Amino acid sequence: MTELPASASGPSTVPTSSQEEIRLQLRSWPEVEHYLQSCRGVIVPLGSTEQHGPTGAIGTDALTAEAVALEVGRRTGVLVTPAQAFGMAEHHLGFAGTVSLQPSTLLAVLHDVVLSLARHGFERIYVINGHGGNIATTRAAFAQAYGTAASRGLPGADRLRCRLANWFTASSVTQEARSLYGEREGHHATPSEIALTLHLEPSLASKQRPLPEAAPAGPIHGPDDFRRRHPDGRMGSDPFLAQPAHGARFLELAAAALAEDLRQFLAEAEPAA
Ligand code: NI
Numbered sequence: 001m002t003e004l005p006a007s008a009s010g011p012s013t014v015p016t017s018s019q020e021e022i023r024l025q026l027r028s029w030p031e032v033e034h035y036l037q038s039c040r041g042v043i044v045p046l047g048s049t050e051q052h053g054p055t056g057a058i059g060t061d062a063l064t065a066e067a068v069a070l071e072v073g074r075r076t077g078v079l080v081t082p083a084q085a086f087g088m089a090e091h092h093l094g095f096a097g098t099v100s101l102q103p104s105t106l107l108a109v110l111h112d113v114v115l116s117l118a119r120h121g122f123e124r125i126y127v128i129n130g131h132g133g134n135i136a137t138t139r140a141a142f143a144q145a146y147g148t149a150a151s152r153g154l155p156g157a158d159r160l161r162c163r164l165a166n167w168f169t170a171s172s173v174t175q176e177a178r179s180l181y182g183e184r185e186g187h188h189a190t191p192s193e194i195a196l197t198l199h200l201e202p203s204l205a206s207k208q209r210p211l212p213e214a215a216p217a218g219p220i221h222g223p224d225d226f227r228r229r230h231p232d233g234r235m236g237s238d239p240f241l242a243q244p245a246h247g248a249r250f251l252e253l254a255a256a257a258l259a260e261d262l263r264q265f266l267a268e269a270e271p272a273a
Contacts, residue, residue, distance in 0.1 A: 022073035024081045032120070035079060040159075041124040041266045042117055043080045045069035046110075046138065048087030048131035051095035053189030053214075053234040055207045057197050058097040060189075061087065064196045065130030068167040071255035072128065076262055081117075084109065087134045091220050094227035103137045110141035111148065118149050118160050125162040126262050130193070138164050163265050168193060170257035173250055180246055186237025187217040188230070192250055194239040199247025210240050 024032070024042070047062025057063065062085035073080040089100035101109065114125050127138060142162040149157035167173065168190075177185045177192040185191060198204050214234035220226060227233075 022070070022077065022080050024079050027079070032079070036121045039078060039266070040122055041076075041078045041126060041262070042122045043069045043073055043078050043262070044113060044117075044125060044127045045080065045083035046087060046127050046129045046131070046134055047083055047085050048089045048133065049085055049097075049099040050087070050089035050092040050131070050133075051098050051189075051233045052194065053237070053239055054211065054232045055209060056189045056194050056233075056239055057201070057204055057207075059085065060193050060197050061130035063130075063200055064193055065128055065167065067196065067200050067251060068130070068254045068258060069128040071251060072258045072262060075255060075259040076266075078126070078262060078266070081113070084113070087131045088137050089131070089133055091133070091223055091226040092233070094223035095233050103140075106134065106137045107141045107144060110138055111144045114141065114145040114160075114162060115148055115152075115154075118145070118154055118156065121156060123156055123159045123161060124266050125160070126265060127162065127164050128258060129164055129166045130168065132166070132168075135164065135166065161265070161268065163261075165258050165261055167254040167258060170254050172253040172257050176246075176249060176253055181238065181241050183236070184238035184241060186214060186235055188235035188237060189214075189233060189239050190237045191239050191242040192246070195242035195244065195246035196250050197247065198242055198244040199251060202244065205244070208240060208242070211238065214238065 045065040047065040049058055049062060051058060052060040062083055066083040069080050086099055086101050088103050088106045089098050092098040093100055117125055129138065146160060149160050181191045214236050215230045217235040218229050
């Protein structure tokens with residue numbers, strides 16, 4: 001992106017080479033207006049604040065989603081909003097430290113985020129998600145947002161597009177996880193996501209220790225049932241296999257896959273006027 005004229009941006013204009021330029025939090029409103037003249041895309045990192053087994057960080061899903069989002073932003077030049085760090089984690093509430101939004105609350109939050117962005121002219125909302133429990137609600141929020149944008153008569157409502165990208169289901173990521181960990185990747189507190197947190201936050205390595213075999217994945221109901229089925233919080237995973245170097249590799253694979261997906265999303269033809 002080019003810099004704004006000094007009269008519009010003031011003396012604190014962020015250099016265009018700054019990697020942090022893609023963080024919405026560090027931009028001024030005239031800079032965002034200027035950005036919108038050349039790009040209508042924006043990335044929204046979506047995580048969760050929930051238990052990740054006896055050795056994993058509570059913030060795993062938010063840390064990973066934000067890291068992937070920032071890396072995708074750096075590669076594409078697309079702005080990244082602050083992370084939505086609270087997600088739908090009702091079934092993890094049996095474990096200390098979990099903070100959950102009810103599905104209806106998360107739906108309302110995402111709906112309002114999309115509508116706020118759409119009001120300014122953003123037309124491609126790209127949600128980078130780190131938590132499987134958010135998927136159904138996020139899709140519902142998109143459906144609700146389309147309806148509201150139309151009923152409010154927002155200019156550009158017809159061009160508004162939202163896309164959900166789960167970094168952990170990118171095929172390159174799942175293939176790498178399978179090759180590194182096989183069946184011990186499991187379904188929650190997985191070594192792949194834990195590896196990414198070890199890469200991002202080296203202090204987390206001190207929590208790593210061998211664990212007994214995890215309870216297998218099963219149906220998900222309420223928090224008490226979940227804790228009975230999965231006493232230490234894991235679902236079939238062995239996070240002790242995680243290594244920081246694996247995490248760097250997962251970040252690279254996820255960012256490459258999602259950056260390409262985002263470029264295609266931004267290039268999608270708009271409907272005929
Ligand atoms: Ni997770």
